[in-house]
Amino acid sequence: MDIAEVARRTGLPSSTLRYYEKKGLITSLSQQGTRRWFGPGILDQLALISLGQAAGLSLDEIRSMFAPDGQPEIDRPLLEAKADEIDALVKRLQAMSRGLRHAAACPAPSHRECPTFKRLLKAASSGAIERRWSKGAPKRAKLAAKD
Numbered sequence: 810m811d812i813a814e815v816a817r818r819t820g821l822p823s824s825t826l827r828y829y830e831k832k833g834l835i836t837s838l839s840q841q842g843t844r845r846w847f848g849p850g851i852l853d854q855l856a857l858i859s860l861g862q863a864a865g866l867s868l869d870e871i872r873s874m875f876a877p878d879g880q881p882e883i884d885r886p887l888l889e890a891k892a893d894e895i896d897a898l899v900k901r902l903q904a905m906s907r908g909l910r911h912a913a914a915c916p917a918p919s920h921r922e923c924p925t926f927k928r929l930l931k932a933a934s935s936g937a938i939e940r941r942w943s944k945g946a947p948k949r950a951k952l953a954a955k956d
Contacts, residue, residue: 810851812827815847819852826845834868834875835854848879851879857871858871861874864895865895870887870891908929911923911925912929
């Protein structure tokens with residue numbers, strides 16, 4: 810299948826396909842003139858690349874999961890680590906959501922009088938919130954959970 814057909818069927822621009830080839834993610838069978846030709850497994854390879862990107866994997870991480878013949882060689886520890894990273898992000902976002910919901914519905918006459926909001930402001934101004942999340946898998950966000 811030539812590069813134009815692959816681009817049409819996947820919705821990816823030809824420039825992206827050439828970039829993926831340059832990065833070693835895909836391999837063309839030959840170049841006839843200025844056209845690249847790909848084997849029948851190219852659509853599956855591109856689907857796996859898309860899936861990896863959707864999961865937050867870098868192109869280098871995705872490339873490491875392909876054998877030289879384009880067949881997948883799944884790096885299970887890498888996927889476990891990525892899943893842990895996603896779980897940590899979900900926990901962070903849930904804690905932030907709880908904090909925002911509390912601030913929106915806080916029964917205190919003023920947010921300055923709300924103990925939970927004061928703790929959130931203090932943690933944010935000290936950088937504690939950002940440090941908590943930048944160290945990888947965060948501890949449970951106790952501040953937002955205490956409302």
